[in-house]
Amino acid sequence: MKLLKSSYLPKGFIASGLHCGLKKSGNPDLALFCSEIPARAACLFTLNKIQAAPITVSRKHLKASGSHQAIIVNSGNANCFTGSRGVSDALGTAGAVADCLGIKSKSVLVSSTGIIGRPLQVDKIKKAIPKLARSLSVKGIKQAKRAILTTDTSTKAFSAKIKISGRAVTICGVAKGSGMISPDMATMLGFIFTDADISKGILAKALKEAVDQSFNCITVDGCMSTNDMVIMLANGLAGNPLINSDKKALSFKKGLSLVCLELAKMIVKDGEGASKFIQIKVSGAKTQGEAKRAGLAVANSNLVKTAIYAANPNFGRIIAACGASGAALDEKKLKVKVSPLKRKGVVIEINLNQGNSSSIIYTSDLTPKYIKINAEYS
Amino acid sequence: MKLLKSSYLPKGFIASGLHCGLKKSGNPDLALFCSEIPARAACLFTLNKIQAAPITVSRKHLKASGSHQAIIVNSGNANCFTGSRGVSDALGTAGAVADCLGIKSKSVLVSSTGIIGRPLQVDKIKKAIPKLARSLSVKGIKQAKRAILTTDTSTKAFSAKIKISGRAVTICGVAKGSGMISPDMATMLGFIFTDADISKGILAKALKEAVDQSFNCITVDGCMSTNDMVIMLANGLAGNPLINSDKKALSFKKGLSLVCLELAKMIVKDGEGASKFIQIKVSGAKTQGEAKRAGLAVANSNLVKTAIYAANPNFGRIIAACGASGAALDEKKLKVKVSPLKRKGVVIEINLNQGNSSSIIYTSDLTPKYIKINAEYS
Numbered sequence: 001m002k003l004l005k006s007s008y009l010p011k012g013f014i015a016s017g018l019h020c021g022l023k024k025s026g027n028p029d030l031a032l033f034c035s036e037i038p039a040r041a042a043c044l045f046t047l048n049k050i051q052a053a054p055i056t057v058s059r060k061h062l063k064a065s066g067s068h069q070a071i072i073v074n075s076g077n078a079n080c081f082t083g084s085r086g087v088s089d090a091l092g093t094a095g096a097v098a099d100c101l102g103i104k105s106k107s108v109l110v111s112s113t114g115i116i117g118r119p120l121q122v123d124k125i126k127k128a129i130p131k132l133a134r135s136l137s138v139k140g141i142k143q144a145k146r147a148i149l150t151t152d153t154s155t156k157a158f159s160a161k162i163k164i165s166g167r168a169v170t171i172c173g174v175a176k177g178s179g180m181i182s183p184d185m186a187t188m189l190g191f192i193f194t195d196a197d198i199s200k201g202i203l204a205k206a207l208k209e210a211v212d213q214s215f216n217c218i219t220v221d222g223c224m225s226t227n228d229m230v231i232m233l234a235n236g237l238a239g240n241p242l243i244n245s246d247k248k249a250l251s252f253k254k255g256l257s258l259v260c261l262e263l264a265k266m267i268v269k270d271g272e273g274a275s276k277f278i279q280i281k282v283s284g285a286k287t288q289g290e291a292k293r294a295g296l297a298v299a300n301s302n303l304v305k306t307a308i309y310a311a312n313p314n315f316g317r318i319i320a321a322c323g324a325s326g327a328a329l330d331e332k333k334l335k336v337k338v339s340p341l342k343r344k345g346v347v348i349e350i351n352l353n354q355g356n357s358s359s360i361i362y363t364s365d366l367t368p369k370y371i372k373i374n375a376e377y378s
Numbered sequence: 379m380k381l382l383k384s385s386y387l388p389k390g391f392i393a394s395g396l397h398c399g400l401k402k403s404g405n406p407d408l409a410l411f412c413s414e415i416p417a418r419a420a421c422l423f424t425l426n427k428i429q430a431a432p433i434t435v436s437r438k439h440l441k442a443s444g445s446h447q448a449i450i451v452n453s454g455n456a457n458c459f460t461g462s463r464g465v466s467d468a469l470g471t472a473g474a475v476a477d478c479l480g481i482k483s484k485s486v487l488v489s490s491t492g493i494i495g496r497p498l499q500v501d502k503i504k505k506a507i508p509k510l511a512r513s514l515s516v517k518g519i520k521q522a523k524r525a526i527l528t529t530d531t532s533t534k535a536f537s538a539k540i541k542i543s544g545r546a547v548t549i550c551g552v553a554k555g556s557g558m559i560s561p562d563m564a565t566m567l568g569f570i571f572t573d574a575d576i577s578k579g580i581l582a583k584a585l586k587e588a589v590d591q592s593f594n595c596i597t598v599d600g601c602m603s604t605n606d607m608v609i610m611l612a613n614g615l616a617g618n619p620l621i622n623s624d625k626k627a628l629s630f631k632k633g634l635s636l637v638c639l640e641l642a643k644m645i646v647k648d649g650e651g652a653s654k655f656i657q658i659k660v661s662g663a664k665t666q667g668e669a670k671r672a673g674l675a676v677a678n679s680n681l682v683k684t685a686i687y688a689a690n691p692n693f694g695r696i697i698a699a700c701g702a703s704g705a706a707l708d709e710k711k712l713k714v715k716v717s718p719l720k721r722k723g724v725v726i727e728i729n730l731n732q733g734n735s736s737s738i739i740y741t742s743d744l745t746p747k748y749i750k751i752n753a754e755y756s
Contacts, residue, residue, distance in 0.1 A: 048701040049702075049704070049705075049707055050712075051701075080697075081697050083709075083710070116697060118694075303752055306748075306753050307753070315494075316493055316495040316496075317494070319428055323426040324425075325427075368746040371744060371746050372746075374688075375688030375690060
């Protein structure tokens with residue numbers, strides 16, 4: 001397997017990005033990802049009970065069609081809590097993309113990120129779509145990955161090249177993260193493309209497994225978003241024999257998991273105001289769910305996060321968070337080990353000594369900069 | 379009912395406080411509360427699975443004896459995650475108090491607050507107990523309420539004077555709060571004294587009801603402590619006819635609820651780094667549990683807290699937190715109203731429009747000062 005800390009689009013995928021006017025900064029705020037031929041799609045959405053209009057529309061289009069070809073993404077506005085107007089705006093966006101590309105509206109998926117509760121300036125988007133469609137190219141991924149960002153300070157992309165039955169298969173993912181990052185589910189936007197020929201069922205399963213161990217294991221501020229989704233498109237252009245069983249999917253899953261995990265780590269490292277990258281390795285839990293629960297409780301403790309920010313070895317806070325998590329534990333058996341706190345990467349090892357399950361959670365510290373960013377963001 | 383924003387000890391109660399050496403600052407760190415005659419006790423403890431040694435010992439003494447007479451409290455060290463040595467230190471503390479007062483060890487309750495995971499310097503405590511016992515007086519409450527504080531910037535006391543069948547009854551509570559404040563349960567230390575004659579069963583019920591609507595409705599940082607408890611002592615010296623039914627307890631419950639609620643609000647107002655006092659009024663919930671859940675989700679959202687700190691009207695964050703809470707809701711029916719954010723007191727009204735249950739949650743904002751305090755605390 002060859003890994004690239006970069007966006008290397010698989011065969012038949014093109015992308016573009018530009019500034020259409022949603023962001024005041026002048027930075028790119030509209031991205032289009034496209035497969036030259038219809039592709040199989042797999043999607044995961046936030047579990048928040050408030051779900052943004054683009055999620056409603058993407059769900060609808062996933063139901064209505066067995067193949068998909070384009071993803072239109074805007075940043076700067078979440079198009080969430082915007083009522084029926086929001087839904088019609090998202091539908092209109094998909095329709096405009098479909099018209100330009102000469103495809104059906106239901107094969108377009110829609111995604112948004114940004115501020116919640118404000119009407120989408122959909123006219124700006126519609127006006128920009130023809131130019132966006134004209135700019136589609138392999139190199140366009142460079143602008144596209146910038147256009148999906150909000151408070152992120154860097155783009156996030158990772159690619160894996162694998163061999164399946166002698167054929168070169170590429171998996172490429174781009175993501176945005178930064179704040180409002182917490183399970184479940186997909187605590188951010190992620191778009192993953194592959195030229196693998198893979199059945200819809202196995203693709204969905206592989207994506208769920210990879211996301212559970214990556215995007216669902218990260219937290220920046222414990223705040224679950226209304227807009228988050230991971231969309232994956234597989235167009236089959238690699239020409240490999242169809243992957244239609246778990247057994248045949250082994251190396252594909254390995255590659256996909258790696259891409260998701262690397263993107264997830266990038267999101268945490270670029271967490272709002274983050275100065276440290278923290279790995280919380282929980283072992284000896286009764287179940288994997290409890291391992292994750294304990295790890296997330298520690299990761300979401302403001303007291304743990306501030307202690308690590310300040311390299312203050314106040315380990316009692318880790319213990320208190322474990323105890324508050326509800327995971328089965330026993331004070332006498334609980335073991336906690338923390339790596340030197342002055343370093344940029346911190347590892348907290350927690351052995352609950354109750355069973356054989358484990359989990360790794362990734363998080364950042366809580367710094368005055370997080371407050372500054374979020375005090376000013378609107 | 380007469381209410382006093384101060385500590386006004388009921389008949390037969392005395393207290394004292396001094397500096398025994400646990401706090402480097404030289405501030406008082408050891409308090410003793412005492413009833414001149416044996417009193418009935420009611421207690422509530424943290425739900426954290428890690429529980430401090432003083433909780434273990436207090437539970438033991440509550441089981442072993444039907445009446446209690448003294449509470450010894452130290453700040454500066456939580457005596458938590460300190461193993462069997464911690465338990466023997468807490469037992470030793472109770473024993474030393476019992477010896478000095480000429481009472482049984484099992485009628486002494488023990489409470490600690492401070493840093494977790496460090497051995498208690500029990501010799502300093504034992505050495506100071508004779509002087510502490512000699513200083514017991516009605517006026518001693520002034521030092522006692524200072525001695526239970528940690529990062530608190532002010533003492534917290536509230537008293538209610540009520541009439542029961544023509545007899546004057548006093549309920550007086552003192553508390554400490556500040557950080558690691560979150561349900562359940564008692565997210566702080568609270569000591570409440572009354573001279574009412576009240577049966578143990580009704581006392582326990584009244585305390586549970588009052589705490590559920592006060593200390594269990596506040597959150598500063600969503601972090602559940604390992605040491606928190608509310609202890610109530612009732613010595614019967616008011617000479618009222620015994621309160622042994624819910625019906626007879628009506629005005630007593632009213633007074634107790636008020637004392638608890640006022641103390642709870644004081645804790646939030648003095649939350650670490652707090653610059654605002656936020657009330658989250660959730661109505662229209664399917665159940666009271668869901669109302670509380672939604673309110674706490676909003677109260678614990680770092681994004682909501684930073685927005686309010688900055689008077690930034692980013693109401694989408696309130697909506698996102700509601701949706702993430704798991705409480706039943708419908709985007710189309712959800713109504714959110716927020717009072718002007720520039721004021722020191724902020725009211726967030728959320729109507730879920732799903733049912734008839736409601737709840738009020740009290741919290742503070744998240745400020746750079748919270749991080750400063752917790753980065754440096756150890």
